[in-house]
Amino acid sequence: MRQRLIQWLGIAWTILYAALVVWLYAAAPQSIAEVKTQASVAAGTYEVDRARFDAGRELFLREQYAAARAEWERADPARRDARTQFYVAYSFYRQGWGRVYSDDALFRQGLEAADRALALSADAPLSVEDPELKIHSAAELRAELEHGLERTADDFNPLKVFRERK
Amino acid sequence: MDDNRTTNRALLRHVLLPTLFLTAALLGGVRVEASSRAILFVAPPLVALVLALMLLSLFARARLVEFGRWLSAENGAVENVSHALTLLALFFASAQAFNSVLPEAGLPRWMFSAFFLWTLWQNQFSSFDVRRLLRSLAALFGTAFVVKHMLLASLYEPGGGWLKRLAGAALEGVTLGTLEGPAYANSTGYISFFTLALYACGLFLLPASPAAETVEDDGRAAQLARSLRLLPARERALVIEELSRGAEKEEERL
Numbered sequence: 146m147r148q149r150l151i152q153w154l155g156i157a158w159t160i161l162y163a164a165l166v167v168w169l170y171a172a173a174p175q176s177i178a179e180v181k182t183q184a185s186v187a188a189g190t191y192e193v194d195r196a197r198f199d200a201g202r203e204l205f206l207r208e209q210y211a212a213a214r215a216e217w218e219r220a221d222p223a224r225r226d227a228r229t230q231f232y233v234a235y236s237f238y239r240q241g242w243g244r245v246y247s248d249d250a251l252f253r254q255g256l257e258a259a260d261r262a263l264a265l266s267a268d269a270p271l272s273v274e275d276p277e278l279k280i281h282s283a284a285e286l287r288a289e290l291e292h293g294l295e296r297t298a299d300d301f302n303p304l305k306v307f308r309e310r311k
Numbered sequence: 312m313d314d315n316r317t318t319n320r321a322l323l324r325h326v327l328l329p330t331l332f333l334t335a336a337l338l339g340g341v342r343v344e345a346s347s348r349a350i351l352f353v354a355p356p357l358v359a360l361v362l363a364l365m366l367l368s369l370f371a372r373a374r375l376v377e378f379g380r381w382l383s384a385e386n387g388a389v390e391n392v393s394h395a396l397t398l399l400a401l402f403f404a405s406a407q408a409f410n411s412v413l414p415e416a417g418l419p420r421w422m423f424s425a426f427f428l429w430t431l432w433q434n435q436f437s438s439f440d441v442r443r444l445l446r447s448l449a450a451l452f453g454t455a456f457v458v459k460h461m462l463l464a465s466l467y468e469p470g471g472g473w474l475k476r477l478a479g480a481a482l483e484g485v486t487l488g489t490l491e492g493p494a495y496a497n498s499t500g501y502i503s504f505f506t507l508a509l510y511a512c513g514l515f516l517l518p519a520s521p522a523a524e525t526v527e528d529d530g531r532a533a534q535l536a537r538s539l540r541l542l543p544a545r546e547r548a549l550v551i552e553e554l555s556r557g558a559e560k561e562e563e564r565l
Contacts, residue, residue: 147318147321148317148318148321149389151318151321151322151325151326152321152325152387152389152390152393153389154325154326155324155325155326155329155393155396155397156325156389156392156393156396158326158329158330159329159330159333159393159396159397159400160396162329162330162333163333163396163400165337166333166336166337169337169352170340170352170354173351173352174350175347175349175350175351176348176349176350
């Protein structure tokens with residue numbers, strides 16, 4: 146009887162441990178803190194750090210975009226929150242936007258973040274109700290970023306300098 | 312007493328050995344990046360899987376692991392499943408042991424893969440000597456460990472280790488491109504050492520067959536008798552003569 150119990154225990158333990166090893170290699174966390182984050186994502190208990198998110202938004206409104214993104218990176222280390230990724234994309238848009246020309250590198254990073262936001266809100270269209278923003282949907286923001294990266298004859302229109310940043 | 316022994320043996324086979332081998336499998340691919348100190352998990356390359364398979368076939372040939380008795384129709388279904396998991400863990404631990412000592416890239420990786428392949432391939436067909444195999448494997452693992460974690464690690468160091476400066480001075484103007492590779496922190500070497508120690512410990516504890524001791528002893532005697540029968544008549548007579556001489560000496564001493 147005891148032998149049987151040890152055999153079952155061995156099977157259960159080995160499968161559990163092997164699953165942990167496979168998961169570690171698949172998730173590839175780069176630090177112990179990331180192990181905790183990835184584990185909470187896998188367990189479905191992952192949550193954004195609300196205080197850090199708000200601190201990031203404060204910085205964003207003061208046009209401290211790089212600092213805001215650093216706060217949001219800490220608030221959403223696994224990049225699993227669509228709303229946070231939307232704000233990250235928006236910060237790239239506002240930082241990269243220029244009256245004469247836009248910064249392509251920043252817009253490209255913004256596009257990546259907007260794609261993440263869209264992918265994370267696949268069930269329903271993402272809409273952020275924030276009175277400080279002029280774009281409220283992730284799809285619209287993505288289109289704006291994409292438009293900024295395109296090369297068209299409109300780029301040479303001198304009246305472009307009068308357009309408004311969203 | 313016997314009950315304790317049986318329980319301990321079962322715990323070893325079903326719990327401790329898979330734990331040791333899976334820990335070796337986990338740590339074998341762990342690297343720590345030199346600059347960012349980030350942990351990297353490097354999955355075993357194909358060559359490591361091939362080497363592990365060849366090593367297991369040598370274990371079977373040397374009767375270090377009797378697969379037929381680990382997975383036997385005489386065992387219960389649950390026991391066989393547990394044994395299969397232990398053997399699977401042994402396979403992945405072997406692959407990761409190779410992964411942890413094989414250089415990451417370039418000429419050294421190619422060379423060491425070739426050395427390992429040559430040693431294991433040669434032993435599949437040549438006249439077999441378990442001691443020689445274990446000695447050559449230990450030497451190869453040891454050399455690969457020293458080359459990867461001491462010599463090449465010094466070459467790959469971002470600031471340029473002692474070996475890089477020495478090689479730079481000796482081979483001025485000659486490119487070291489074939490020896491380039493990723494720079495890892497010193498802790499990677501410690502992790503690799505721990506992995507190999509765990510793997511060796513697991514192999515040391517791994518019984519050739521999972522049968523209980525008494526049955527195992529009977530089996531061993533029967534196996535010896537079978538092996539004796541396979542010898543040519545002259546050699547068999549020599550063995551028997553040698554054994555009886557030993558027995559006589561033992562009697563005289565008593």
